[in-house]
Amino acid sequence: MSTKRKDDLFWIKEALQEALKSGNDVPIGAVIVCDGKIIGRGYNKREQECDISAHAEIIAIKQAEKTINNWRLTDAIIYTTLEPCPMCAEAIIQSRLAKVIFGAYDPINGAAGSSINLFDKNRKCYIPEIIGGINEIDCKKILVEFFSKRR
């Protein structure tokens, strides 16, 4: 599924808007887009919800599944501000999302190659397309600012 760079920038900025809602949680946001419309949104709520699975991507996936009443998100793209962790990467793979576009790389726990690679084409399962580093500077900046304020 090919997307225009201009569109990718537009949607990753929407994901950034989600990230800004995270409050006391690490600011990470995601949107899921299908046919030019957002069908799922989410921001990190781990602390707020006291739930390890309340990552932006999982919340967006759950909302998208409800929107189209199907857990197979075959025709949709997920835009997320940070490289997905292994939990979210596998949720993305299992939900058959067509494509993953992310902003900042996560050297600590990124599962698209930075720490581990769950999107390895040699795995015996469906693997979506993946592009990283879209609007990387802004996506990284909100994280750096968040952690510098906490110190």
Added chain:
Amino acid sequence: MSTKRKDDLFWIKEALQEALKSGNDVPIGAVIVCDGKIIGRGYNKREQECDISAHAEIIAIKQAEKTINNWRLTDAIIYTTLEPCPMCAEAIIQSRLAKVIFGAYDPINGAAGSSINLFDKNRKCYIPEIIGGINEIDCKKILVEFFSKRR
């Protein structure tokens, strides 16, 4: 955290009871035990809930987090009938569960070494203890029966 083989068998049988509730979903069950009590239970509800994240382990983790009002399940053990997939394995790791005990191995998508190993001690994160193959025959049997009925 050391556990007695007799206790492990007892709790994995509780997880099996959960698995039997899965209905039209692939029968997989999990319980989370802390100080000799179950603080979280779950069975696979992917189809029932139309939710890719509704795996037994994630549901049990969410319930346990609510029970103790903390996403850090540091003193608890998860018993699951099937080797966790990468999504559940990472949820287990991030929730700091002390130990993972599972029944059947999953050569297709098991993330404790059968397909991929997220519990690799070389990863730069907390890794729980892990034991597989407890009551393996019964845990595998319900899966084999489920899939043979579907054919």
